[in-house]
Amino acid sequence: MTNAKVLRSSFMLVILAILITLTACGGNKGNNSSSSASSPAASSASSEAASEAPKEKVTLRIASAYTPDHTFGPAIAQIIDEFTKQHPEVTVEKEFLPVAELDKKLTADRAANNLPEIFIIFPGAGTADYVKEKKIIDLSEYLNADPDWKDGFISGALDNLKFEGFPGIYAAPIGAYSTGFYYNKELFQQAGVEPPKTWDDLLAVIGKLNAAKITPMAIGASESWRSEHLFTALFYKWNGAEKAKGILSRALPYSSPEVIEPLNKMVQLVEAGAFSKNYIANNYAAEIADFNNGKAAMRYSGSWTVGESTGPNSPAGFGDKVGFFPFPYFADKEEHKDSWMGGVSDSFAVSSRAEGHQKDMAIELVKTLTSTASSKLITEMAHDLTAVKADVDPAKSGKLIAEVSKAMSTGKEFSGDISAFEPYKPANTKLYDLTQAVLLKGITPEKAAKQLDDEVAKSK
Template sequence: MKRRFLPVLVLALLFPSFLFAQGGKEAGSVPASQKDVTVSIMSTWSGDSPGSVIFRNKLSEIDAADNGIKVDQEMIGDETSYYNKLRTRFATGEFPNIFEDFGGARSYDYVKSGVLVDLRPYLDADPQWANDFMNVIEDWEYSDYPGSVYGVPTAFYVVGIFYNKAIFAKLGLEPPKTIEEFTAVCDKLLAAGYIPMPLGEKDSYRAGHLLNNLVLKAYGSEAVTALGNRTLAYDDPKMIRLYKMISDFNKKGYFGPNAINKDNSMARTDFHAGKSAMQFDGTWYLGTAAKCAIADDMGFIPFPTIDPAFAGSWQGGNNGGLSVVNTGDKQAIDKAVQVVKALTNSEFAKAQQAVNGGGIYPVKFTSDTSKVSAISIEVSKALDTSKEFRTDIQNYDINTKMLETVRMALQGLFVGKTPEQCAQEIMTVVNAGN
């Protein structure tokens, strides 16, 4: 009994309005006389991309079925707005039953607070569901809580560079394999009147992803661990070298004019219109890429190597998943898990592949090759060079606030701050222990 009710007591202490929510007026608690249990879900699946649409349609299908579940969807596409709203909802006790997150350091505070349901008993009770997952559930496992699992993945990804083969052929360019070749290609593209690779830094995660790739290609996954445990400092010359690379690329115009004023959607628009030659992006882009105007001319390459020893180090892995909130209401929790299963099983992943025209997924299934796009095939071939994957490097950090800290500091490089100032801004948070 103590194990069951402890999370409720913790929530009541953390969020006073939690007790009010238990009275049945907030999402996740319904009168016993009501036939359907309301399961609220918060995620970033807004917009009209094929990947987002199929998730919303699946939730609508669950809502319409005779299963005792009423689904309440709240979709917020902008990542910063989404996390701000999520934190607000938890702080006020208006928590969802299910929410999207990335595990690792980002979810650890919720785990420590007893907010999340341990999904291990549900996975053990359904071996088919459990065994279909690839080895990315580990992002929701924590050494402080051995044997427990506090979320499951909905997406798997890698990041690389999509490029316009027609533009490259017109200018006699070869796709760059090294960072030196990358700069030479960008210089030639600029001279020919093209934006080499618009970044869309209005979305702060863009420079964050760029730094991830620079770290991995320069120093490998050991540097990710070292940054996380503080044996490598964010103001170390090795890191300042990479901030300077980002700053220099921006000043040269590789990311387009006023990169800070364009988001990634605008960057993609430039790429699709033939104004730019390369699009730095993740495989969540595959569905849109396969249906865009230049799909037949699109290729894909790994991010260029800085140190040849780390050519096989890629940004990739879990690209989001779902956790269930421990409301103390067993019926609501069971129904929430039922929804999570429907969104993470192999059957649904296969349906996603069909609408996206390919892609990479966190569960195992037999692909329908007739529905896989040419660009997805190129990504799969490029993956043959991969040896190790790491997601956002701050996901491995001892400080759960580092992701936002680093991204905000990197944005300063696009408004005149120096690499040294960027490093100092990060280290201020590190040294404060916040």
């Protein structure tokens, strides 16, 4: 009996030991399971802690012409301020200067290999040098990864930032523009004239305005970019925008009729009495003032004129008097009727010097500046066009920008300054100077063209 009890007791002890062992194992499994179940939370907590960890502090230098006086200036400043609130680790240094000073600054920065992380470039031969020298990055990868960003640009906008021989897209455009004539409706009514459609119509309007003792056109002729813009528009209406590529390829010499005839048309405007007696001395500010104060009936200018004539610096109510019409075409060149000087202008490039988080934030800031939301804000505040589609409120953007946009929609081909097709810097500079000299009647179109060809010959 005693032995049986001992045997039973021993057996029970063995069973108990096994159960304890199994329970212990089960407990471990339970702990493992519990640990596994809590692992997403732990991972989430870890991720949250990581996301809350201080990010690397970076500084972004951004260079542009968006000073407080620029039509885009106030909106751009607001967008950047909001960006730095969203990204407190980022300090943005704004290197904003007037265009001429900005160009000199970027030239010096480029030579010193000290370009800002973000800076403005323009489509054309000059920008191709940045690409060749690998000074700016290809944004294709980032555009393709964000279809909303890529699809937000107006049709064909990104094509302007592609360069032959270098696959990719090298900047994100913010500015878009069209050029044409802005006119004072009241002064037109006084002279009994309507917006002209053809070149001959324009000359007739100039004659009637003069007869009514109204200066037909304001122009800041002392600044050579004004004459270069006028020449560009005449070139496209005479030849079509595609013809400008002949300057780049050297298939079209400056002494060709295609170049000389638009220069002759500039002289024709002067001889028709299109400008005031002191047009030679007027700068761009005087051009704006003459038009905005009713001293001239028309301006040939870009879409930025909307902001100049309707913004806070213009006379109260003046914007309601302003209308727009496309640059008149030549009746015997009607096939080029819808060739416009216009398209994409200032675009944001990212310097190849930017690395790591600084590069990520530079791209993020460029995306923000060229977003649909930013475009809406800029258009409504600046009363100007952008290269990004946006559903703007006409009550905020104004009727004139809507009129310009509607007229621009009739264009079939757009191209920028003729100077963008001249890759040789000395010839490029001379092109500006000589179009100005022709407009001031200081040189004949033929002699100006020969000087340009002689300058180009030095590049060979």
